[in-house]
Amino acid sequence: MLYHSPLLAASAVAAPTAASADTRYEAAVRQIWRHTGAPPTQKTALQRELVRYATLAASSHNTQCWKFRLEGDRISILPDLERRTPVVDPDDHHLYASLGCATENLLQAALAHGLQGLVEVQTDGSIQIDLEPTQAIATPLFNAIPQRQSTRADYDGQTLSxxxxxxxxxxxxxxxxxLLLLTEKPAMEQVLAYVIEGSNAQTSDPDFVQELKSWIRFSEREAVRRGDGLFARCSGNPTIPRWLGNLLFDQLLTPKAEAQKCTHHIRSSAGxxxxxxxxxxxxxxxxxxxxYQRFALQATAMGVRTAFLNQPVEVATLRPQFAQYLGVSDRRPDLVVRFGRGPEMPRSLRRPVAAVLV
Ligand SMILES: Cc1cc2nc3c(=O)[nH]c(=O)nc-3n(C[C@H](O)[C@H](O)[C@H](O)COP(=O)(O)O)c2cc1C
Structure with missing residues (x-):
């Protein structure tokens, strides 16, 4: 989906932002994107800390569509259906993929704290993770959890070894x-063509635009207050008040501008x-x-950035053609991610652990 709306063009009219909101955003980033200080010794405190690590995972539109239940030696991850995005994700595919991302972070964090997690997906789509004592191993993937981000920037165009x-x-x-890894330019250009076709379909759909807009956090103040959604600055856009964002968003999210941005993003990626x-x-x-989460954490550990470009798998009419092109027409391509080396971008935010415990 298209998270990189061209609000840069609006910078000339952007209202000055309150310094205090900016400072609060920076403070929130420091509080969220960190490793544990002293590991908690008490069971519930440790489990809450594992949940905190889980919430640092990727989620579609940063909806954080998860809830967590602590019961004895089990942590359950439940879908938060109030955080669905029915237009871009009508069958909840991305919602469950996001729960998978959180699961992986939780497992890596548990292992680092001497707990092996045994995963069982229930028929209702909830995920039970039973925790058993084991030797503590802080894997490179665990160490990378606070550094991982979806980096929506141009990369440096260099290949990976x-x-x-x-x-x-x-x-x-x-x-x-x-995992299909495409690193040859002709194949990447083919994917770009599908991404642009999907992007055109999405930007021409008023319901898609409306849903996306509802998850954009246009200002620091809004981003910090909500602790979720897509903070404009993470996609390289200026921060502006919501009233202005509401006015400009539909006009600036054009197929042409999106196609240009996707082209730069893919052509500057290693694969x-x-x-x-x-x-x-x-x-x-x-x-x-x-x-995906393991891939992104490994990439982060290697100084490689990642970002999703899911348009070809989100537009239902395009998905079968895309699958055929990939030679997997008997299956559903789930996620599309570009990777390469590039700059760090501003950080997304998270809601506190207390807000996701049930
Ligand atoms: C299933 C799934 C689908 C996603 N699709 C897109 C996408 O199409 N485009 C995009 O820019 N980001 C996409 N994202 C990334 C999220 O927007 C991102 O994880 C969220 O904003 C939090 O930011 P972070 O990954 O930097 O922590 C997706 C994430 C998940 C888990």
Whole structure:
């Protein structure tokens, strides 16, 4: 989906932002994107800390569409259906993939704290993680959790070595999810054509634009107050008051501007990773999310950035053609992610742990 609306053009009319809101945003970033200080010794405190790590995962539109239940030695991750995005994600595919992302962070954090997590997806789509004592291992993936971000910037256009690509492949492997790595320019141009076609369909759909707009946080003040959604600055846009964002958003989100941005993004990337699960059910979408999260954490550990470009898998009429192009027409391509080296972008925010516990 298109998170990089061209609000840069609006910078000339952007109202000055309150310094205090800016400071609060910076303080929130420091509070959210960090490792634990002294590891908690008490069980519930430790489990809350594992939940905090889980919430640092990616989620579609940064909806944080998850709830967590602590029961004895089990942590359950439940879908928060009030945080659905029915236009871009009518069958909740991304919602369950996001739960998979949170699952993976939780497992990595548990291991670092001497707990092995055994995962079981229930028929209602909730995820039970039973925690058993084991030797503590802080994996490079765990260490990378507070650094990972969806980096919506141009990358440096350099390739990755064969060894680096192998490390990414290895991190993503498992749980019935296949990774297609495209690094040749002609193949990346083909994907770009699908991304642009999907982007054109989405930007021409008023319901899509409306839903996306409802998750944009136009100012620091709004971003900090809500702690969720897509903060404009994370996509390289200026911060502006919501009334102005509401006025400008529809006019500036044009197919042409989006196509240009996607073109720069893909042409400056080292490659594109496509995650394809063996089957097409919530449990498989969760596994695709887990595979992405491991891939992104491994990339982060190597100083490589990642960002989603899911337009070809989100537009239902385009998805079968895209699958056919990829040679997986018997399956559903789940997620599309570009990668490469590039600058860090401003950070997304999260709601506090207390807000996601049930
Ligand atoms: C299933 C899923 C789909 C996503 N699709 C897109 C996308 O199409 N475009 C995009 O820019 N970001 C996409 N994202 C990234 C989220 O917007 C991002 O994770 C969220 O804003 C939080 O930011 P962070 O990843 O930097 O922590 C997706 C994330 C998930 C988990």
């Amino acid at each position: 064969t060894g680096e690509l192998a490390q990414l492949e290895q991190a993503a492997a498992g749980n019935g999810v296949n 594109i990773a496509i995650f394809v699960a063996d089957h097409d059910r919530p449990a498989d979408w969760i596994n695709a999310g887990r595979a």
